Amino acid sequence: MLVCDCDGVLIDSETIAADVLVRELEARWPGVAVRPIVMPLLGLRTERVLGGASARAGRALADSDIEAIRRSVEAAAVEAPIVDGIDAALAQVDLTIACASNSRRHYVDAALRRTGLKRFFGERLFCADGVARPKPAPDVYLAAAHTLGVAPSRCLVVEDSATGVTAAAAAGMTVLGFIGGGHTSPSQVDALRGIGAQWVATGAVQPY
Incomplete structure (x- = not known):
């Protein structure tokens, strides 16, 4: 997943x-x-x-x-654009796809609907207001795995922040760090790897 x-x-x-x-x-x-x-x-x-x-x-x-x-x-x-290329990348994924966010569900749902990305996720949205502890605790990732019946060890997580990488790693999931958003920089590669990202991608298609 x-x-x-x-x-x-x-x-x-x-x-x-x-x-x-x-x-x-x-x-x-x-x-x-x-x-x-x-x-x-x-x-x-x-x-x-x-x-x-x-x-x-x-x-x-x-x-x-x-x-x-x-x-x-x-x-x-909620009015922000999608990350460049992410829609095309998701369209090529032949796996169950879920979203695990530190934001509130109503915001995530609205943002994904507005951008057209909701079609990739359906109702597989797991958000901070639905678990006891937000990231960097692993709760939201464990909730996704448990609800969808997938072992954490069989989940690949894409995360852009130290908070998120820490949460996913604590959940026992494989982590791909992502620095393809407008707020990130190449200087974050080593930082994300140092806290648990096995790989770091600089964009929605090509890994770094």
Whole structure:
């Protein structure tokens, strides 16, 4: 079975999400260099990104701020384009394909429907709001394997973030790191391999 992360693998949304996070936090924390704080946290749930950013910046966020920022991020990210070539790549896969995301299911479903990628996944969507612990815990990947009746050792995961690679490796799955999204760079190859990716691909077709 092939299991794909959503943001940064299917939908090229991570740069958009990062820009919204930075803009929203800069408006609330004048004088704080927000971008260097936010970028290493991408891949975590938005709530955890905001919690981590608050701790690192030494600034507080009200619950109402967290919810408002989360909604702003989702509203922008759901309009993002697909990762270049991913539709053609998925069309060539002769395996069951599932999606395992740290985002909420309603967002993932809306993004995949809008981009036309939903046809590859059907209802095989496993999201952070449906498990006890989000990535980097393995719960969402284990839920996919259990629900679809596939042993974790027979699953190949495509992930773009350290958070996701850690989760998939902890689930006992084979991991293909992916740096084909607009937010990634070749410098991430060694980092993803170092935490469990057996291979790293620079695009939707050709492995690195």
